[in-house]
Amino acid sequence: MMSFVPSTEELLLLTAVDFQQMEEFARRPLVIERAEGLFLWDAAGKRYFDAIGGIFVAVLGHRHPRVMEAMRRQMERITFAPPLHSIADVTLEFIAKLGAITPANLNYVKPFSGGSEAVEAAFKFTRQFFKQIAQPARYKVVSRYHGYHGGTFGAMAASGTGPRKTPFEPQMPGFLKVPPPTYYRDRFSDWEECNRFAARAFEDVILNEDPSTVAAIIVEPIGNTGGIVTPTDEYFRILRQIADRYGVMLIFDEIITGFAKTGSMFAAETFGTTPDIMCLGKGISSGAIPLAAMAARQEMGDAFLGRPEQQLQFMHGHTYAGNPLACAAGIAVMDEIVEKRLWEKAARLGAYLRPKLEALSRHGVVREVRGKGILLGVELTDPKIGTALKTTAIDNGVILRVDPGWFAVSPPLIAEESDLDEMCALIEKSLVQAIEQA
Ligand SMILES: Cc1ncc(COP(=O)(O)O)c(C=O)c1O
Structure with a gap:
């Protein structure tokens, strides 16, 4: 038992606020x-x-009152369904709703509790997918410097922000990077041309790595940690062409850009390019409760179906993923956004x-x-x-x-x-x- 009552400043030195120097934070805490x-x-x-x-x-x-009310109602029914051998009805409803609002046929949905989980899942899903379609050599991921995909090891390896990575080196192998368009902008008088160059850098890496070893490209449509990096529409069209040319999956990390902020439900629509997988988080519950999701093309999900003796299954899960309370919040958020065309x-x-x-x-x-x-x-x-x-x-x-x-x-x-x-x-x-x- 604690024998003293610590001050706020003392308590703050017993924890870590994300990416903060704690002595400085403790002097002016928020x-x-x-x-x-x-x-x-x-x-x-x-x-x-x-x-x-x-x-x-x-x-x-x-x-938000609608989200609070949905959670209150859900609390009266069930707040945890054991994910190893069951799924809650409300989780299924969430999956259907999310699948219905994602672009094209990105309706294979697995819910999670945070953005990093969604990104890790997208990487594992992609690697296992390629093993199941007899392309087991594909495992590499190409992403961008100055990007951020999360704090866990795979998501961190795909991230390109130095100070958030170097303390934990060596990073996982198989993660390669290209600079974002903003990195090159002073070398080009024309922003469109700069974006073309930056997009083609993905192809250069894929070719030099041997395309048959590359599994995915992952980008944030608008890169936050790089300073709200906002490429051209054409940049994403080129990424789509490169991904298609070499049979590589295009993953959009829409953890920041998703849920109406960019002027469409997802930035994929704002920029006019559909990825193969989207990672979602943050706005998905409007902050009411931890919630995230991965949404993949249905054909990719189909590769995980088979006869019982084949034992085909996505070898992945988390105890709190798809939590009923979180899914109830997510449904309320989606309903509100869709009804009000936010x-x-x-x-x-x-x-x-x-x-x-x-x-x-x-x-x-x-x-x-x-x-x-x-x-x-x-x-x-x-x-x-x-x-x-x-x-x-x-x-x-x-x-x-x-x-x-x-x-x-x-x-x-x-x-x-x-x-x-x-x-x-x-x-x-x-x-x-x-x-x-x-
Ligand atoms: C673009 C992006 N991807 C992934 C993550 C990781 O999400 P989480 O912090 O919920 O694990 C973040 C978090 O800031 C993010 O901004």
Whole structure:
């Protein structure tokens, strides 16, 4: 038993907040006590405008009444069905609903509890799929530098953000990278041409590795950790052609871009390219409860069916995956988005917000505004300003994703134009103070 009552600062040194230097965090902790809609409140009662929807999670805002009610109703029925030998009815309903809203025939769905789980599953599913269709040599995955696919070992190996990887080297073998288009942009006067070059880099890697050993390409349609990297539509068309040419699976990590933010239900539709597998998470439960999913082409799923004696099965699972309470939340989120056609609202709000963010260039520190719909990022001319912005934004009661060469916003889709005015005023005030301090 604990014989002393630790202070918040002492307790914080007994844990780790994601990617935070804990002594620094403990000196200025952000301890959240309550959330509703567009806002969070800390333990001292201070209100924060959640301009990033948790962290690209709360697409319907925090504690959306429809999601809360669905979970309450589900709690009266069943909150856990043993996944080793059963499946809950509500989990089946979730699978059907998700399969129905994914593009094309991506209706082979396996639910999970977090984005990294969905990415790991996509890799395992792809490798096993190729073994089952008599192409066992295919195991390599090509992804992008500056990308992020999760914290577990396979997802980390596919990620291309140095500081999040180097402490854990050596990485898993078989994971190869190409730079994102933003990496090359200063070498091209034309952004379209830059994207063509960056897309063809995937082909160069595949050819040099021996195409018969490559299983998948994985990309975030809009890359967050790289600074809201937003390729052209053609970039994705080229990736699709390369994947088809060499029989490689194209995986879209839509863990951030999914669920209406980019102006379509999924960024695959926004960019006009259908992948073979999508990884989903974050917005899928609007933050009400851990939930994620992998959705693959139905023919890929068919490769896992057979006669009992063949023992064909996807050799993968997690105890809490497909949890009934989480699936009830996911169904409510999908119903709300579909009924209200919230992707259209995302496009409308994005068209309102984007010029406001672009107008911040009057302060002389904005290099570029990128993104689609309501998922937008502002690249700064100097990371020192971003470092100061991390503090001034919190002081002014607005939560952004600051990295520090850029900052991103993705406000919940319950926001109205007047809310975005309030958000932008807080951002501008924080940016001006950051410029003074930097
Ligand atoms: C694009 C992307 N993929 C995967 C993940 C991993 O998801 P999780 O943190 O839920 O494991 C994240 C998390 O930030 C992400 O942004």
